[in-house]
Amino acid sequence: MPSYKAPIRDLQFVFHELLEADETLGSLPGFDEVSPDLVDAILEEGGKICEELLHPLNQSGDQEGCRFEDGQVTTPKGFKEAYRTFIEGGWPSLAADPELGGQGLPETISFMLEEMLCSANVSFSLYPGLTRGAITALSHHANDELKQQYLPKMVEGTWSGTMCLTEPHCGTDLGLVRTRAVPNDDGSYAISGTKIFITGGEHDLTDNIIHLVLARLPDAPEGVRGISLFLVPKRLPDANNEPGENNGVSCGSIEHKMGIKASATCVMNFDGATGFLVGPENKGLACMFTMMNSERLAIGMQGLGLGEVAYQNAVAYAKERIQSRSATGIKAPDKAADPLLVHPDIRRMLLTTRAYNEGARALATWTAINIDLAHRHPDPQIREEADDYVALITPIIKAFFSDYGYETTTLCQQVYGGHGYIQEWGMEQFVRDARIAQIYEGTNGIQALDLVRRKLFINDGRLPKRFFSLLDSYIAENRDDAALAEFIDPLREANTLLQELTAWLVAESHKNPDELGAAATDYLRIFALTTFAWLWARMAQVAQNKQDNDNSGFYQTKINTARFFMGRLLPQIHGLNISIRSGSDLMMALDESAF
Numbered sequence: 001m002p003s004y005k006a007p008i009r010d011l012q013f014v015f016h017e018l019l020e021a022d023e024t025l026g027s028l029p030g031f032d033e034v035s036p037d038l039v040d041a042i043l044e045e046g047g048k049i050c051e052e053l054l055h056p057l058n059q060s061g062d063q064e065g066c067r068f069e070d071g072q073v074t075t076p077k078g079f080k081e082a083y084r085t086f087i088e089g090g091w092p093s094l095a096a097d098p099e100l101g102g103q104g105l106p107e108t109i110s111f112m113l114e115e116m117l118c119s120a121n122v123s124f125s126l127y128p129g130l131t132r133g134a135i136t137a138l139s140h141h142a143n144d145e146l147k148q149q150y151l152p153k154m155v156e157g158t159w160s161g162t163m164c165l166t167e168p169h170c171g172t173d174l175g176l177v178r179t180r181a182v183p184n185d186d187g188s189y190a191i192s193g194t195k196i197f198i199t200g201g202e203h204d205l206t207d208n209i210i211h212l213v214l215a216r217l218p219d220a221p222e223g224v225r226g227i228s229l230f231l232v233p234k235r236l237p238d239a240n241n242e243p244g245e246n247n248g249v250s251c252g253s254i255e256h257k258m259g260i261k262a263s264a265t266c267v268m269n270f271d272g273a274t275g276f277l278v279g280p281e282n283k284g285l286a287c288m289f290t291m292m293n294s295e296r297l298a299i300g301m302q303g304l305g306l307g308e309v310a311y312q313n314a315v316a317y318a319k320e321r322i323q324s325r326s327a328t329g330i331k332a333p334d335k336a337a338d339p340l341l342v343h344p345d346i347r348r349m350l351l352t353t354r355a356y357n358e359g360a361r362a363l364a365t366w367t368a369i370n371i372d373l374a375h376r377h378p379d380p381q382i383r384e385e386a387d388d389y390v391a392l393i394t395p396i397i398k399a400f401f402s403d404y405g406y407e408t409t410t411l412c413q414q415v416y417g418g419h420g421y422i423q424e425w426g427m428e429q430f431v432r433d434a435r436i437a438q439i440y441e442g443t444n445g446i447q448a449l450d451l452v453r454r455k456l457f458i459n460d461g462r463l464p465k466r467f468f469s470l471l472d473s474y475i476a477e478n479r480d481d482a483a484l485a486e487f488i489d490p491l492r493e494a495n496t497l498l499q500e501l502t503a504w505l506v507a508e509s510h511k512n513p514d515e516l517g518a519a520a521t522d523y524l525r526i527f528a529l530t531t532f533a534w535l536w537a538r539m540a541q542v543a544q545n546k547q548d549n550d551n552s553g554f555y556q557t558k559i560n561t562a563r564f565f566m567g568r569l570l571p572q573i574h575g576l577n578i579s580i581r582s583g584s585d586l587m588m589a590l591d592e593s594a595f
């Protein structure tokens with residue numbers, strides 16, 4: 001059975017030492033109480049909940065799955081009790097507004113918890129995760145009456161939230177949404193239609209489920225300009241704001257799927273259900289994007305969380321399992337063979353996973369700090385800059401973290417050889433659970449298009465320009481540091497390649513719009529690797545400055561992992577650059593009939 005230990009030391013390194021977040025966040029309005037001790041205490045306690053409460057339910061939850069009977073969904077054994085403990089501890093509401101019952105802590109802390117939740121039990125993480133996204137959307141777009149009625153219970157965790165976009169004929173292209181919303185005399189709407197693949201659409205963890213549903217008003221324009229957002233409760237609140245009569249919402253079935261089996265994926269039928277408009281008419285997609293952006297970041301964390309737990313188990317296995325002798329001479333003479341860890345190929349797989357995980361942890365935390373700055377910094381210029389960084393990096397976190405998460409869970413499974421394929425060891429579950437993150441919440445192909453088609457161009461390219469100038473300044477500041485040259489040189493090379501490629505791509509796209517689509521996925525990967533290189537150079541720098549007084553080996557290991565990243569992973573950018581520049585014709589020239 002796999003095990004999990006929360007990576008507290010590395011989270012602390014990223015938060016306190018690399019990003020010096022205590023100072024940055026502590027100076028923001030409302031965060032006066034954020035101190036290093038408080039952050040550490042939350043990480044420790046959150047880590048324990050993940051290790052001791054949620055991880056032990058991960059494998060049994062996968063094997064048992066959710067059950068559907070007579071319209072009711074039952075989550076696997078232990079989930080209900082664990083959920084109660086989780087909400088009683090206030091874990092879902094760490095960053096929520098204190099006026100709604102939340103704890104008003106930085107989003108950054110909530111992000112770090114999210115990684116641990118995803119490592120421990122990604123299926124479980126989805127129930128509070130969707131609720132958190134729904135809270136964000138309602139906080140931004142609902143009227144005061146709806147906020148007062150629904151948000152406190154959602155923040156408390158006794159009511160959960162969903163995101164109802166997908167319909168049988170409509171996934172990526174939400175302009176095709178058919179669910180109807182007909183105005184009632186009392187100002188509410190009658191919602192009718194079928195939504196599929198709805199995560200947490202029905203379950204037994206909460207007293208009520210609050211669906212955020214995209215639907216069309218009777219005379220709405222065609223396409224995405226005619227979509228509105230509605231809040232549709234499973235049960236309508238009574239006069240005491242307790243769940244009252246059933247609304248016209250029912251679960252038709254649940255899906256049987258490759259992974260995240262303890263997360264209920266539901267077909268939801270809305271039969272004239274009472275709904276309430278959220279935000280302006282026909283602007284529903286923009287309002288829903290508030291939730292989707294938050295979910296995209298959370299989905300990226302699934303890649304990191306699963307990569308981390310897979311790494312930990314694969315390392316333990318590679319130290320225990322003996323097989324063959326080292327090419328450079330016997331390392332364990334008392335044993336019949338050497339541990340797997342002596343073999344370079346095993347180390348390649350483990351270090352690939354580790355270097356991606358630690359780079360991702362740094363990027364996730366950096367992005368989360370920018371979310372807090374964008375929300376709270378008194379200077380509008382800094383808020384705008386931070387918001388630009390978050391917008392630019394969101395598709396990268398969603399797509400790159402989930403892509404590498406699938407790659408690395410597979411690598412860690414490989415470390416186990418045949419045993420990795422056997423259920424008992426738990427590694428095949430990590431692979432199956434990781435796969436969905438590449439697909440839902442907008443496939444990774446769509447994330448890449450969001451980066452190249454939208455994020456590169458909005459406000460005259462302000463987003464990439466701002467980000468590139470961060471990299472340029474860091475490189476310029478550290479250009480003369482000879483000790484850091486082994487990290488700065490490859491970073492400089494990657495930064496130049498990325499900026500030249502960006503200019504090329506923008507120019508080519510004016511001649512042929514298909515160039516963007518053809519380049520998107522590889523471009524996103526180059527962008528991600530370059531961003532990781534920036535953070536790895538910074539991590540190596542901090543580690544170099546601290547390694548002399550360190551007996552634990554932590555900083556030396558950071559430096560070694562940074563070297564591995566620069567030497568073995570970053571060079572992918574060169575091949576990808578060549579591929580992209582080969583142009584879209586290689587894909588588009590083929591006649592349809594030739595496929």
Ligand SMILES: Cc1cc2nc3c(=O)[nH]c(=O)nc-3n(C[C@H](O)[C@H](O)[C@H](O)COP(=O)(O)OP(=O)(O)OC[C@H]3O[C@@H](n4cnc5c(N)ncnc54)[C@H](O)[C@@H]3O)c2cc1C
Nearest residue numbers: 163164165166170171172197198199265440441442443445
């Ligand atoms: C387990 C699970 C949970 C889910 N949870 C939810 C949920 O809670 N709420 C919800 O609303 N939905 C949910 N979904 C739905 C999910 O978000 C969609 O499946 C996903 O967005 C893709 O839509 P689709 O399946 O219809 O694929 P399609 O849109 O049909 O896409 C098929 C393929 O074509 C590609 N493609 C489509 N359009 C383009 C384009 N313009 N350019 C290039 N490529 C394109 C896609 O990238 C994909 O590879 C869930 C799905 C699953 C499997």
